[in-house]
Amino acid sequence: MNQHPGSPRPADGPPADAQQADPDEAQAVRREAGGAESSRANRSWWDRNADEYQDEHGAFLGDDRFVWGPEGLDEETAGLLGPADRLKGLSVLEIGAGAAQCSRWLAGRGARPVALDISHRQLQHSRRIDARLAARAGGTGGDAPAPVPVVQADAGALPFRDGSFDLACSAYGALPFVADAAGVMREVHRVLRPGGRWVFSVTHPIRWAFPDEPGPEGLTAVSSYFDRTPYVEQDPSGRTEYVEHHRTLGDRVREIAAAGFRLVDLVEPEWPAWNRQEWGGWSPLRGRLIPGTAVFVCLRD
Structure with a gap:
């Protein structure tokens, strides 16, 4: 699960403050950011931060677990991709795969x-996990699992032929971090075969109205839900370091329909009692009151 540019599992949503206090640190602003700028910044951001991300969240994500978001909704029980016994033999594209934990669950x-991920460093973590699992299997005499095939690419230009896959999925990957999410929808539609399923999770759009804080201070709306101005982090010289794009629920539905999918x-996963972790602005407190994740299940007719 990437919560960043294709990588990413959930990114920390937009903070309440437009500027951070320390002039030597990255500044958070709301301004326009195009496709090339978003792609370049987010690729670099994930390459720089992949190690820390996997260290911090690797235990929650597991090596071969398919989790849809910080709430902990697990595909094993949710079945949003369809019955698990019908996944055998299906060709699946995971977009914004990070260290490919979801793909490893699918292979199992x-x-x-x-x-597929935009970040080379995130995909290196996939190789690291594959190698560790293979060594563990070899050490116990078991069969080593095959490494997950990985591709470094931008989700807006998928390097695959038309109709290459039976299923496509993304857990907090790519869509919040590209300027042209409608273009990604069209690309996914192109590479799916008729009857294919496209399931993706993103930060719930309502979260953009609230400060990115897990405590009580994050429970008061301070921004307009309808303000689609991108959230940008930039260094003191103005160079873009990270970009996240907001769309309303209606925007998402229109993108899905315009690409030829049927929703x-x-x-909207509820926060379970067993999950006591905080992850950016996600927390048990906020999760009991407002949704943090939206999962869209679509079919290519």
């Missing part, structure tokens, strides 16, 4: 996944 059910479900 007999699917044939390909993990069959929209899941």
